[in-house]
Amino acid sequence: MAGLVLKNLSKTYEIDNKKITALKNVDLTVSPGSFVTIVGKSGCGKSTLLKILCDLEKNFSGTIEYTHIEKNKSPKIAIVFQEPRLMPWLTVEQNMAFSLQNHKDKAYVKQIVSEHLNLLGLYDFRKAYPSQISGGMAQRTALGRTLCYDPEIILMDEPLSALDYFNRQKLQNELVNIFLKTGKTILFVTHDVEEAIYLGQKIVVMDNGLLTKVVDIHMDYLRDTSSTQFLNLKKYILNIFNNISKEEKNEFL
CATH class of the missing domain: 3.40.50.300 (P-loop containing nucleotide triphosphate hydrolases)
Known part of the structure; x- marks a missing residue:
């Protein structure tokens, strides 16, 4: 680090x-x-x-x-803001995967997102949209997006x-x-x-x-x-x- x-x-x-x-x-x-x-x-x-x-x-x-x-x-530096700033048209797992959108290995992206969904207790809500989850879940999703990026x-x-x-x-x-x-x-x-x-x-x-x-x-x-x-x-x-x-x-x- x-x-x-x-x-x-x-x-x-x-x-x-x-x-x-x-x-x-x-x-x-x-x-x-x-x-x-x-x-x-x-x-x-x-x-x-x-x-x-x-x-x-x-x-x-x-x-x-x-x-x-x-x-x-x-x-690699990433920032988590006061508000989640999620994209409302993407699901929880898609929002988390967004930081890896340029990665060519899709199997790797799926694995990383799955690991962080489990880490943050969001796996059961992975198909939900931001409007369907609580504020705490939205902030966890934003944190997961950052962690998937793997910043130092x-x-x-x-x-x-x-x-x-x-x-x-x-x-x-x-x-x-x-x-x-x-x-x-x-x-x-x-x-x-x-x-x-x-x-x-x-x-x-x-x-x-x-x-x-x-x-x-x-x-x-x-x-x-x-x-x-x-x-x-x-x-x-x-x-x-x-x-x-x-x-x-x-x-x-």
Whole structure:
């Protein structure tokens, strides 16, 4: 699996002749085969960072270096968005196979799709259309489409935020199981501190385009959200945001 190193990454937008800083001097190292969660308030630059990494944003400064890959080659990178973005005229299995549409070996495609239908508990719904399945199933289908592509780095932009509590909890556990089985490098954006702790091996705290803190998590999967260790870590992360808010407030006093 590939890793990446960001150095001095910055991004500025111009809106109504005003410059808006989305990212400022971000330095971050992501080890290959690690699960990193990026947590912050809306508008702090989390999604912009992912868009740069998957080449949806072109104009930025700083450098991105990919590690553990062949020289002069770029890793396969895929992104899972907040909404599933499935094609309504295709079935679940056809949507998942779409990422392999250019593959000539149809038997291979069928095998890969079947494996991921089983992995995500969707095999019995493989002939269903997006309008016939739940939101949780639709998001699993989108994740399956990404996994069939077999990327080395998976970017996730708040993919569970639109789900109800029960589906969200179920998919969180499925994500952990997939990570443990595949060893993919995952960068997962969320505004939910508890979700960030539950999923990540490392939490990146962002605010106003700045990377303010990186916290390593030393807890085994699956994690008990009611344990003292989990609650203490949640309190610690929330205190980081509280201190940021106090500093911002003092700037205007």
